[in-house]
Amino acid sequence: MKKHYTFFYFILVAGAGGCLNTPGQQENVATASFGSVFQQDAKGAPPFSDTVVSDTPADRRIFEEKWQIARKTRGALPEKALAVMQAFMGTPYGSHLLDRSSEEHLVVNLRALDCWTSVEICTATALSARDSVADYAHFCQILRQLRYRNGITNGYGSRLHYFSEWILQNANNGYLQDITAAVGGVPLRKTISFMTDNPLSYPKATDRIQVNSIRSGQDAINGHSWYYIPKTQVAQMESLIAPGDLLVLTSVIPNLDVEHQGFAVRKNGHIYLLHASSTRKRVVVSTRTLSGYLAAVPQISGLMVIRLQ
Secondary structure, eight states: OOOOOOHHHHHHHGGGSSOOOOTTOOOOOOSOOOSEEEEOOOTTOOTTOOOEEEEOHHHHHHHHHHHHHHHHSOSSHHHHHHHHHHHTTTOBBOSSTTOSSSSOOEEOOOSSBOHHHHHHHHHHHHHHTTSSSOOHHHHHHHHHHHHBGGGOOOSGGGBOOSHHHHHHHHHHTTSEEEOTGGGTOEEEOOOOOHHHHOGGGOTTOOSHHHHHHHHHHHHHHHTSOEEEEEGGGHHHHGGGOOTTOEEEEEESSTTOOEEEEEEEEEETTEEEEEEEETTTTEEEEOSSOHHHHHHTOTTEEEEEEEEEO
16 A cells, blocks of 8 residues: 545534544645745755745744744654653644645744644654754755655646655655554555546546656655555553654545544554644543554544654
C-alpha cells in the first residue's frame, strides 16, 4: 500500500471520535477568509513553486508562543512536537481548513486544527525550534516541505492528500521513521485509489494535470510495502510506543489508507491518543486508552506507529 469523501460518508463516520481523514475532502467555498496573504521569500524555494502564504497576524503570534515552548523543551524532535501539541489542547477543531479558497496556496491556520494539520504544524514548529530565533518564514518553508509533494506548491494535485504519502515523503526528508514493522506490525495489503475512484467528490481535481499528480501519489503508495498493527493486538504491544510517536489509524475501506492521526501520550501506564477531535470539537486526549479507543471505532482497522527523528 502506498492526505488533512462523499458528504454522506462524512456524516456516517464523524462519530469516530476524531477528524475523518478521507483525503482532500473539500467544501465548495469560493473565497478564502484569511486576514492576510503575503509572498513568502522565495530564496532557496524550488522552481515553479507558488510562494503565497495565507494566514492572519494571530497565526504568527501563536507560532511565536508555540516556538518558545518547543525551544525550551528538553529532548529531541518527538518531545518537542508533543510539547507543542499539548500546548494546543483546547484549540478548536476546524474542518476543511485547507480548502476554503479556489486557489491552492500554503494555508497557515493555528487558530483551529484538524487531525492532519495539527500533526503538521506541531512537527514544523518543533523542526523550526532548531533555529536560534523564531523565524516565521522558515516555519512556513518547513510546513510547505511537509505538506506538498517535493515541497512544491503547484495546484491542488501537488498537495499530499494521502497520509501514507506524507509518511513516505517525510521519511525521505529525514524527519521520521515508520517503525510499525519493528514493533510487531503485519503486512498491510491494499491498492489505494480512493480519490481517483471518487472523482465527483473532488471538484478541484478535474483537469488532467491535477488528476495525474494525484495518481502519481497513489502509485508511490502502492509501490511501497506497508505494515500495520491490527487493533486487537494493540494492547499487547503498547509498551513499545513512546510518548510523541505519531499514531496513524488505518482504514477498513479497501481503497483508502488512513482515517485519523494524532500523538501518543502515556498516562497511568497506558498509551492514549492526543488529537484534534471532530466530535469533541477541540484538541483533547482520548478518554479511553488507545486500544479502547480503537475498539470503539468500527471504521478503524488498526494503526501504524511513526517516530519523529
